[in-house]
Amino acid sequence: MKHRYLLLAALVVGMGADMSALADPPPWAPAHGRRAKEMHSEVVEVRPVVRQYNYIYYPAYQVYYAPDSQMWFWMNGGNWQFGMNLPLEYSRYSYAGGGVTVMLNSDRPYVEHTYVEQTYGRPWRAEHGHGEKHGKHGHRD
Numbered sequence: 642m643k644h645r646y647l648l649l650a651a652l653v654v655g656m657g658a659d660m661s662a663l664a665d666p667p668p669w670a671p672a673h674g675r676r677a678k679e680m681h682s683e684v685v686e687v688r689p690v691v692r693q694y695n696y697i698y699y700p701a702y703q704v705y706y707a708p709d710s711q712m713w714f715w716m717n718g719g720n721w722q723f724g725m726n727l728p729l730e731y732s733r734y735s736y737a738g739g740g741v742t743v744m745l746n747s748d749r750p751y752v753e754h755t756y757v758e759q760t761y762g763r764p765w766r767a768e769h770g771h772g773e774k775h776g777k778h779g780h781r782d
Contacts, residue, residue, distance in 0.1 A: 692748075693744045694709070694744070694745050694747060694748055695707070695708060695709060695744055696743045696744075696745060696750050698740060698757055699736060700758075700762055700763065702715070703715065704727070705743075705750040713727045741761050743761065745757070
């Protein structure tokens with residue numbers, strides 16, 4: 642009987658003891674189970690960072706200049722070239738005026754050249770017979 646009283650007393654004392662062992666872990670502890678699911682259930686919208694690149698486009702010559710990197714981009718035999726200086730055949734043109742400021746999402750302006758032509762025009766095509774009455778030079782548009 643004495644054992645029963647001792648057991649009952651231990652049980653009563655144990656029930657009244659601090660229940661902090663069953664509490665949630667501190668906020669700095671890694672989350673597991675239910676707590677991890679609750680923490681990660683929020684929907685966080687991640688927006689991609691879109692960088693804008695500034696160019697000066699010379700539509701009459703199909704040439705781009707990037708003031709930030711001081712690079713030129715030009716067409717050469719159907720391929721785009723780039724460098725710190727324009728080739729000699731482009732040096733006879735005046736780039737002091739006539740350029741259009743263009744903001745693009747690429748560090749390579751020729752990737753968006755079709756958009757630039759559609760937006761800012763293609764005067765070089767009219768000068769060289771590329772248009773409705775094409776055929777002046779015997780080649781296709």
